[in-house]
Amino acid sequence: QSALTQPASVSGSPGQSVTISCTGTSGDVGTYNLVSWYQQLPDKAPKLLVYGVTKRPSGVSNRFSGSKSGNTASLTISGLRAEDEADYYCCSYAGINTPYVFGTGTRVIVL
Protein backbone atom coordinates (compact mmCIF):
# COMPACT_ATOMS: atom_id res chain seq x y z
CA GLN A 1 0.00 0.00 0.00
CA SER A 2 1.60 3.27 -1.11
CA ALA A 3 1.37 6.47 0.87
CA LEU A 4 -1.23 9.01 -0.20
CA THR A 5 0.29 11.89 -2.16
CA GLN A 6 0.39 15.37 -0.65
CA PRO A 7 2.34 18.47 -1.74
CA ALA A 8 5.53 18.89 0.26
CA SER A 9 4.62 22.43 1.26
CA VAL A 10 2.05 25.15 0.80
CA SER A 11 2.32 28.74 1.93
CA GLY A 12 0.11 31.74 2.49
CA SER A 13 -0.05 35.08 4.22
CA PRO A 14 -2.01 35.63 7.41
CA GLY A 15 -5.72 35.87 6.66
CA GLN A 16 -5.48 33.97 3.38
CA SER A 17 -6.77 30.48 2.67
CA VAL A 18 -4.64 27.50 1.71
CA THR A 19 -5.72 24.09 0.45
CA ILE A 20 -3.81 20.85 0.86
CA SER A 21 -4.57 17.98 -1.50
CA CYS A 22 -4.35 14.29 -0.68
CA THR A 23 -4.44 11.94 -3.64
CA GLY A 24 -5.03 8.25 -3.24
CA THR A 25 -6.62 5.52 -5.29
CA SER A 26 -9.95 3.82 -5.79
CA GLY A 27 -8.83 1.38 -3.08
CA ASP A 28 -8.71 3.99 -0.35
CA VAL A 29 -9.76 7.64 -0.72
CA GLY A 30 -11.97 6.93 -3.71
CA THR A 31 -13.99 4.21 -2.01
CA TYR A 32 -14.25 5.18 1.63
CA ASN A 33 -15.57 8.42 3.10
CA LEU A 34 -13.17 7.81 5.95
CA VAL A 35 -10.45 10.37 5.37
CA SER A 36 -9.06 12.12 8.42
CA TRP A 37 -6.60 14.98 8.76
CA TYR A 38 -4.00 15.57 11.47
CA GLN A 39 -1.97 18.60 12.47
CA GLN A 40 1.49 18.01 13.89
CA LEU A 41 3.24 20.91 15.55
CA PRO A 42 7.04 20.67 15.92
CA ASP A 43 8.06 17.92 18.35
CA LYS A 44 4.45 17.13 19.22
CA ALA A 45 2.09 14.26 18.64
CA PRO A 46 -0.43 14.57 15.78
CA LYS A 47 -3.82 16.09 16.58
CA LEU A 48 -7.08 15.13 14.88
CA LEU A 49 -8.52 18.03 12.86
CA VAL A 50 -11.06 16.46 10.50
CA TYR A 51 -12.62 13.01 10.20
CA GLY A 52 -15.12 11.33 7.94
CA VAL A 53 -13.91 13.67 5.15
CA THR A 54 -15.80 16.73 6.44
CA LYS A 55 -16.48 16.42 10.17
CA ARG A 56 -14.65 18.31 12.91
CA PRO A 57 -14.18 17.10 16.49
CA SER A 58 -15.47 19.44 19.15
CA GLY A 59 -12.92 22.13 19.93
CA VAL A 60 -11.40 22.28 16.47
CA SER A 61 -11.74 25.63 14.77
CA ASN A 62 -14.19 25.93 11.87
CA ARG A 63 -11.32 27.51 9.92
CA PHE A 64 -10.39 23.92 9.09
CA SER A 65 -12.63 22.21 6.56
CA GLY A 66 -12.41 19.02 4.54
CA SER A 67 -13.79 17.82 1.23
CA LYS A 68 -13.34 15.04 -1.30
CA SER A 69 -13.73 14.54 -5.01
CA GLY A 70 -12.99 11.18 -6.55
CA ASN A 71 -9.64 9.88 -5.34
CA THR A 72 -8.54 13.24 -3.92
CA ALA A 73 -9.36 14.68 -0.52
CA SER A 74 -8.57 18.23 0.49
CA LEU A 75 -8.09 20.25 3.65
CA THR A 76 -8.67 23.99 3.53
CA ILE A 77 -7.39 26.34 6.20
CA SER A 78 -9.21 29.67 6.12
CA GLY A 79 -8.06 32.86 7.79
CA LEU A 80 -4.50 31.57 8.07
CA ARG A 81 -2.76 32.34 11.36
CA ALA A 82 0.85 32.09 12.49
CA GLU A 83 -0.04 29.23 14.81
CA ASP A 84 -1.24 27.16 11.83
CA GLU A 85 2.38 26.70 10.74
CA ALA A 86 2.80 22.93 11.14
CA ASP A 87 2.86 19.65 9.25
CA TYR A 88 -0.46 18.23 8.09
CA TYR A 89 -1.18 14.61 7.27
CA CYS A 90 -4.18 12.96 5.67
CA CYS A 91 -5.09 9.37 6.44
CA SER A 92 -7.57 7.08 4.75
CA TYR A 93 -9.16 3.81 5.71
CA ALA A 94 -8.21 1.33 2.98
CA GLY A 95 -10.09 -1.84 3.76
CA ILE A 96 -9.52 -5.00 5.72
CA ASN A 97 -6.13 -6.06 4.35
CA THR A 98 -4.19 -2.85 4.98
CA PRO A 99 -6.58 -0.78 7.06
CA TYR A 100 -4.87 2.60 7.14
CA VAL A 101 -2.60 4.62 4.92
CA PHE A 102 -1.19 8.05 5.69
CA GLY A 103 -0.30 10.84 3.33
CA THR A 104 3.25 11.98 2.71
CA GLY A 105 2.67 15.14 4.74
CA THR A 106 2.51 18.86 3.91
CA ARG A 107 4.35 21.66 5.66
CA VAL A 108 2.19 24.79 5.90
CA ILE A 109 4.26 27.96 5.92
CA VAL A 110 2.76 31.22 7.07
CA LEU A 111 4.57 34.04 5.32
Added chain:
Amino acid sequence: QGQLVQSGTEVKKSGASVKVSCEASGYTFIDAYIHWVRQAPGQGLEWMGWVNPNTGNTKYAQKFEGRVTVTSDTSINTAYMDLTGLRSDDTAIYFCAREYSATRRFDLWGRGTLVTVSS
Protein backbone atom coordinates in the same frame (compact mmCIF):
# COMPACT_ATOMS: atom_id res chain seq x y z
CA GLN B 1 -11.44 12.52 27.47
CA GLY B 2 -8.53 10.26 28.15
CA GLN B 3 -4.78 10.08 28.17
CA LEU B 4 -2.18 7.74 26.72
CA VAL B 5 1.16 7.64 28.51
CA GLN B 6 4.04 5.94 26.75
CA SER B 7 7.25 4.47 28.06
CA GLY B 8 10.56 6.27 27.76
CA THR B 9 13.33 6.53 25.21
CA GLU B 10 15.05 3.32 24.13
CA VAL B 11 18.49 2.77 22.60
CA LYS B 12 19.02 -0.64 21.04
CA LYS B 13 21.62 -2.48 18.99
CA SER B 14 20.89 -3.79 15.52
CA GLY B 15 19.21 -7.18 15.71
CA ALA B 16 17.74 -6.58 19.15
CA SER B 17 14.07 -6.20 20.10
CA VAL B 18 12.19 -3.35 21.73
CA LYS B 19 8.92 -3.28 23.63
CA VAL B 20 7.09 0.03 24.01
CA SER B 21 4.17 0.44 26.37
CA CYS B 22 1.13 2.72 26.23
CA GLU B 23 -0.95 3.13 29.41
CA ALA B 24 -4.49 4.39 28.95
CA SER B 25 -6.54 6.34 31.46
CA GLY B 26 -9.69 8.43 31.57
CA TYR B 27 -11.82 6.17 29.40
CA THR B 28 -12.92 2.53 29.24
CA PHE B 29 -9.88 0.73 27.86
CA ILE B 30 -11.78 -2.09 26.16
CA ASP B 31 -14.01 0.34 24.25
CA ALA B 32 -11.29 1.47 21.85
CA TYR B 33 -8.64 0.00 19.60
CA ILE B 34 -5.04 1.00 20.18
CA HIS B 35 -2.98 1.67 17.06
CA TRP B 36 0.75 2.09 16.61
CA VAL B 37 2.14 4.67 14.20
CA ARG B 38 5.79 5.49 13.69
CA GLN B 39 7.68 8.49 12.35
CA ALA B 40 11.30 8.25 11.23
CA PRO B 41 13.42 11.40 11.66
CA GLY B 42 12.21 14.10 9.29
CA GLN B 43 9.73 11.70 7.70
CA GLY B 44 5.98 11.15 7.62
CA LEU B 45 3.63 8.99 9.63
CA GLU B 46 3.46 5.24 9.01
CA TRP B 47 0.69 2.98 10.33
CA MET B 48 1.98 -0.26 11.86
CA GLY B 49 -0.93 -2.12 13.40
CA TRP B 50 -3.71 -2.26 15.96
CA VAL B 51 -4.96 -4.30 18.87
CA ASN B 52 -8.52 -4.63 20.07
CA PRO B 53 -8.13 -4.80 23.87
CA ASN B 54 -11.61 -6.27 24.23
CA THR B 55 -10.84 -9.38 22.16
CA GLY B 56 -7.07 -9.39 21.79
CA ASN B 57 -7.47 -9.39 18.01
CA THR B 58 -4.72 -7.69 16.02
CA LYS B 59 -4.00 -6.48 12.50
CA TYR B 60 -0.63 -5.44 11.10
CA ALA B 61 0.60 -3.57 8.06
CA GLN B 62 2.06 -6.03 5.60
CA LYS B 63 5.45 -4.34 5.86
CA PHE B 64 5.74 -5.30 9.53
CA GLU B 65 4.15 -8.77 9.48
CA GLY B 66 6.39 -11.22 11.29
CA ARG B 67 8.40 -8.53 13.07
CA VAL B 68 5.81 -6.66 15.12
CA THR B 69 3.49 -7.91 17.85
CA VAL B 70 0.89 -5.69 19.46
CA THR B 71 -0.71 -6.85 22.69
CA SER B 72 -2.79 -5.48 25.54
CA ASP B 73 -3.24 -6.14 29.24
CA THR B 74 -6.71 -5.13 30.38
CA SER B 75 -5.81 -5.57 34.07
CA ILE B 76 -3.53 -2.53 33.85
CA ASN B 77 -5.07 -0.74 30.84
CA THR B 78 -1.86 -0.97 28.87
CA ALA B 79 -1.02 -1.80 25.27
CA TYR B 80 2.38 -2.92 24.03
CA MET B 81 4.24 -2.87 20.73
CA ASP B 82 7.08 -5.36 20.36
CA LEU B 83 9.38 -4.95 17.35
CA THR B 84 12.07 -7.56 16.66
CA GLY B 85 15.09 -7.72 14.38
CA LEU B 86 15.78 -4.02 14.75
CA ARG B 87 17.62 -2.24 11.93
CA SER B 88 18.95 1.28 11.67
CA ASP B 89 15.91 2.30 9.61
CA ASP B 90 13.67 1.39 12.55
CA THR B 91 15.02 4.47 14.33
CA ALA B 92 11.86 6.50 14.82
CA ILE B 93 9.34 7.93 17.23
CA TYR B 94 6.64 5.36 17.94
CA PHE B 95 3.19 6.71 18.80
CA CYS B 96 0.19 4.90 20.19
CA ALA B 97 -3.22 6.27 19.26
CA ARG B 98 -6.82 5.51 20.15
CA GLU B 99 -9.61 4.63 17.76
CA TYR B 100 -13.00 4.59 19.46
CA SER B 101 -15.55 1.98 18.38
CA ALA B 102 -14.48 1.53 14.75
CA THR B 103 -14.81 5.25 14.05
CA ARG B 104 -11.80 5.09 11.69
CA ARG B 105 -10.12 8.07 13.27
CA PHE B 106 -7.34 8.50 15.82
CA ASP B 107 -8.73 10.91 18.36
CA LEU B 108 -6.16 10.57 21.14
CA TRP B 109 -2.40 10.14 20.83
CA GLY B 110 0.45 9.38 23.16
CA ARG B 111 3.44 11.72 23.19
CA GLY B 112 5.62 9.20 21.41
CA THR B 113 8.61 7.03 22.32
CA LEU B 114 11.94 7.55 20.60
CA VAL B 115 13.64 4.31 19.64
CA THR B 116 17.19 4.66 18.39
CA VAL B 117 18.89 1.69 16.74
CA SER B 118 22.64 1.74 16.52
CA SER B 119 25.02 -0.68 14.90
